[in-house]
Structure formats: C-alpha cells, structure tokens
Amino acid sequence: MPTTGTHHYIELAIELNPSLFELAIAMLSREGIDSFMEEETRLLAYLPESEWNEKKELSIRQTLEQTFGTIPPCTASFMADRNWNAEWEAHLQPIEISDRIIIIQKNKEITPKPGQIVIEINPKMSFGTGYHATTRLMLRQMETLDLVNKKIMDIGTGTGVLAIAARKLGNNLPILAFDNNAWATDNAIENVEENHADNIAVELLDAEEDLVIHLGEGYDLILANINKNVIDRILPIIRKHAPQAPVLLSGILIYDEPWLKKLLKKLNYQIEKTIYEDEWLSSLVRPTP
Numbered sequence: 474m475p476t477t478g479t480h481h482y483i484e485l486a487i488e489l490n491p492s493l494f495e496l497a498i499a500m501l502s503r504e505g506i507d508s509f510m511e512e513e514t515r516l517l518a519y520l521p522e523s524e525w526n527e528k529k530e531l532s533i534r535q536t537l538e539q540t541f542g543t544i545p546p547c548t549a550s551f552m553a554d555r556n557w558n559a560e561w562e563a564h565l566q567p568i569e570i571s572d573r574i575i576i577i578q579k580n581k582e583i584t585p586k587p588g589q590i591v592i593e594i595n596p597k598m599s600f601g602t603g604y605h606a607t608t609r610l611m612l613r614q615m616e617t618l619d620l621v622n623k624k625i626m627d628i629g630t631g632t633g634v635l636a637i638a639a640r641k642l643g644n645n646l647p648i649l650a651f652d653n654n655a656w657a658t659d660n661a662i663e664n665v666e667e668n669h670a671d672n673i674a675v676e677l678l679d680a681e682e683d684l685v686i687h688l689g690e691g692y693d694l695i696l697a698n699i700n701k702n703v704i705d706r707i708l709p710i711i712r713k714h715a716p717q718a719p720v721l722l723s724g725i726l727i728y729d730e731p732w733l734k735k736l737l738k739k740l741n742y743q744i745e746k747t748i749y750e751d752e753w754l755s756s757l758v759r760p761t762p
C-alpha cells in the first residue's frame with residue numbers, strides 16, 4: 474500500500490515569456506519534471522526534494538541554456554507540503570477536453586454539455602490535471618475506443634485521471650492503475666473515491682521492475698503516458714508479455730517521433746492513430762498480426 478506522509482518539494486520559478494512556456498515544459502519534462510504551474514510571466518516547476526541536488530540543478534540549467542540560448546532568471550525554493558493544496562487549487566479552472574469529457578476540481582460547479590462525462594480531479598502534486606497536452610491527447614484517443622470488456626492497465630497513473638475516464642467511458646472490467654510516486658498513488662486513490670469509480674486498483678509499483686508479473690494477468694489495453702526514456706525501456710517488455718495488447722502512448726515530444734517510429738518497427742507494432750497538440754503526440758499502436 475502507498476504511504477501517506479508529508480512530501481516536500483523544490484519549486485523552480487523561471488522568468489519567461491508565456492509564449493515559451495510550452496517549450497520549457499517539454500524540455501523540463503525530459504529532466505523527469507512533470508508538475509508545473511503557469512503564472513503571468515513565470516513558469517513554476519516542481520520536483521520532489523529528494524530528487525534535488527547539484528547534479529540535477531546543473532542538468533536543468535544546461536537544458537534551459539540549450540533550449541533558449543541563455544539561462545532565464547531562475548530561482549529554486551523549498552516548499553513544504555502544507556503550502557501546496559490551496560495554492561494549486563486556486564489556479565485551476567475546469568478543462569474541457571472535448572464535447573465528451575470535462576475535468577473539474579472539487580467544489581467547482583459546472584453545467585456539462587449533454588452526454589458529457591465529468592471527471593473531478595484534485596491534483597495535489599500529481600500529474601494529470603488536464604492542464605497538460607499529453608493528458609488531453611490520451612483522453613481524446615480513449616474516447617474514440619470501445620472500452621467495453623477490455624482489461625486495462627494504466628501505467629504512470631498520476632492523478633488516476635485516465636483510469637477514472639476509462640470507467641466513465643463504459644469500461645466494465647477491473648483496472649490496474651499504478652505509479653512509482655507515492656504522491657501520485659495517494660492522490661489517485663482519493664480521486665478514484667471522489668469519482669465513485671469502482672474496481673480500480675491503485676498501486677505503488679515501478680513499471681521498470683514490476684511489469685512482467687502483472688502483465689501475466691492478461692490485459693487488452695495498456696495506457697502509458699510516461700516519457701521517452703521509460704517507454705523505451707518498458708515497451709519491449711509489454712510487447713513480450715502482453716503480445717496481443719494495443720498500447721496507447723503519450724509523453725512523447727513531436728521531435729522524438731522518428732525515434733518512436735523506429736522503436737515500433739523494431740518491436741513489430743503498427744501505428745493505428747497518432748494525434749498531436751503543442752509539442753506532444755499520442756500514438757495508439759497495435760501488435761502487427
């Protein structure tokens with residue numbers, strides 16, 4: 474079971490022209506950072522205190538310099554857990570993913586369109602608010618799929634948003650949703666409960682260590698919105714141990730599409746559909762028969 478505890482983190486405040494936020498988010502996500510908040514002229518990026526050290530700081534500075542030619546003014550400050558929720562929630566507004574799906578936060582009243590699914594997400598520090606293009610892309614792909622009688626695994630569940638969406642989009646089998654970050658699993662459990670989404674097992678697991686044993690249970694659809702490096706390592710495992718399962722991928726930058734195509738070819742997957750938003754893509758891939 475995930476541990477519920479106090480989580481401290483580092484807030485990086487980067488002074489930037491807002492037109493550069495998307496690019497900065499894309500590049501910082503390559504550093505493994507996946508929690509962001511946008512202010513008028515500052516991009517705030519959050520990472521666990523345990524991951525912050527001189528090497529990480531240097532690597533982030535190099536990434537910023539390579540991306541922008543110079544390092545934008547940037548400060549790092551410690552943030553205790555207790556500062557977090559109110560601040561985050563104050564920034565959030567409902568996000569309409571499509572005519573079919575809208576994401577709202579706790580205590581926000583909205584009138585959904587007829588037939589629109591409402592997902593309530595209180596993100597805390599987890600990724601998956603709908604504020605990121607990759608979450609939107611995954612949800613837009615999912616709403617076009619027939620999820621009935623599909624056993625789904627949600628790798629890197631973050632807030633649990635995709636698993637909850639699957640349930641609300643008509644999926645009727647048990648879902649395994651996991652993340653290697655205890656903030657995320659704690660938060661996903663809360664969100665699953667808030668949404669009365671039953672039969673979703675949220676677990677603290679690492680895809681790179683625990684996949685094989687779970688894939689043996691037999692899955693019909695794998696959701697993996699993670700990042701290039703992790704996908705590079707786990708897709709061969711998925712191909713081997715879930716040889717029939719389609720995989721819905723995101724967390725991949727458009728610049729990395731050639732890499733993705735090469736990997737898919739090597740593993741004998743065919744691309745069924747790729748969609749794009751900002752610098753990001755999502756591909757639905759199926760094992761070649």
Ligand SMILES: C[S@@+](CC[C@H](N)C(=O)[O-])C[C@H]1O[C@@H](n2cnc3c(N)ncnc32)[C@H](O)[C@@H]1O
Pocket residue numbers: 507599600601602603607608611628629630631632633634635651652653654657678679680681698699700703724
């Ligand atoms: C881009 S977020 C996606 C969150 C959510 N699924 C969504 O679509 O919005 C990626 C998530 O993968 C998790 N993650 C990264 N590496 C992982 C690994 N090796 N095993 C499990 N989860 C991982 C991160 O903690 C993060 O919550």
